Amino acid sequence: MQRYRDEIARMLAEKLPLKKEQIAAELETPPEPQMGDLAFPCFKLAKILRKPPAAIASELAGALDGGDYFARIEAKGPYINFFCNRQKLALWTVEAVLKEKSRFGCQDEGRGETVVIDFSAPNIAKPFGVGHLRSTVIGNSLYRIYEAMGYRCVGINHLGDWGTQFGKLIVAYRMWGDEKKLAEEPVKHLYDLYVRFHREAEDKPDLEEAARAWFKKLEDGDGEARLLWQKFRELSLAEFKRIYSILGVEFDSYQGESYYNDMLAGTIRQVEDAGLAKESEGALVVDLEDEGMPPCLLRKQDGATLYATRDLCAAIYRYEKYKFSKMLYVVGADQALHFKQLFAVLEKMGFPWASQCVHVPFGLIRFKESKMSTRRGTLVFLEDVLQRAIELAEQTIREKNPDLKDKETVARQVGVGAVMFGDLSNDRIKDIDFEWEKVLDFSGETAPYIQYSHARICSILRKAEDWNGYDASLLTADEEQAVISLLARFPETVARAAETYKPSVVARYLLDLAAEFNKFYHRCPVLQAPEEGIRKARLALIAAVRQVLVNGLLLLGIEAPEEM
């Protein structure tokens, strides 16, 4: 579609006192296909030309020559509607997809620029809950989307590996810890210890006191405390990494909260030098009253630093290291205030890049099934969820396709994909009710549905002769055009997902594409097409659909098996 936008911009720029970029930025996609493929609204021109928008639209529409690109250019009220030449659109689109292959959809908007993406960030010694799943899959997808937009991406896992909870854990481990259990199921064991600590501390308040003392020791570099902390961290991290490998997620850096310990004093000095630090009941804060926010707490009365101190330090460190043009924090909406405070402090410190920091929030995920939430205490363990999804996918595969080779791999791709897509297909800010029947439904709005469409195309293509010498300009039927028009819009869909930080834009697009493909396939025979020319053109078309389904799924971090 880009070349059509460029062409409209070129034509209109000849007739108007506007630059091509300004015109291109105004172009819209009409809500209904019978209103054309692109529309130019004339409202803004009305002011410049001092004429009613409808008059401008009809004058311009009459004066434009659509050439090879457009079959018709019509004024409709204040809009100029452009109807693409169907043959050319089919020809160029199918050709572009089949030529660019896995690069189709990639753009160079971000060339030479870096985007830092802070995502996942589970807390050491606590289970990897489904809340962190959201950050993980959304962050991972944004990483891929921004890469496709041409940016260099840096994925950072800001592990929660420091804080008073480690004092509690050390106390609990020294009293009730079991080395063997720790080695076998570290996170589970640490979580049990953590839960037990809180239970017992209810009527033994000196436990809390002991925990504070141990955390102090840890901060002061005490040998035993450091050793235990290190062990907890390593074992938890190994377990998290196992989950990441199931999900196919990678990070460029695991610099977590503890990484900044030695830099915090410097950061606090910077805040003081900027004249922003204020004593308040023995604590050190940055006043944010003028911003209508509570103060940002940087150091407690007892000298301990906080989550916010470490985030402030990390932001400054990251800017120096990466010179990012954007930094995204993919963190739940419940931390909105924290990030507003953080960005406000950076702004006050005079960092011009403060405005390039963005909090990308998301809502909660709820599990309907109580079985899931009671298996191991009150928390839903992500690994259980994934395991369950894989089992269910395997069951379905056994029923539907008992002869499939390598069922295990496919079950993993389908099960894990289903869970990820169940998250990514929702507008991230909304809360999600997770239901197994819904995410794994092969015919619903799910990853398996898209994967299944993909596998179906693969199977047709395996049976077909090759389609070299195809002529895509034969694809002018409505069903064919509906598919082509979607294919042509894939690049702008990727751009919109990046701009809004919403992988759901890509997910919804894939559902539409799979649906249009299935409609087409239902009505237009491919292998049994009446003549060779049409057959080849349709084969090329579905090969292009296959490619775009794969490219889109990859942007979501989901694999596409060729058979299922």
Ligand code: ARG
């Ligand atoms: N560990 C935190 C949590 O689980 C999330 C950290 C997000 N990243 C950040 N830079 N604050 O709530």
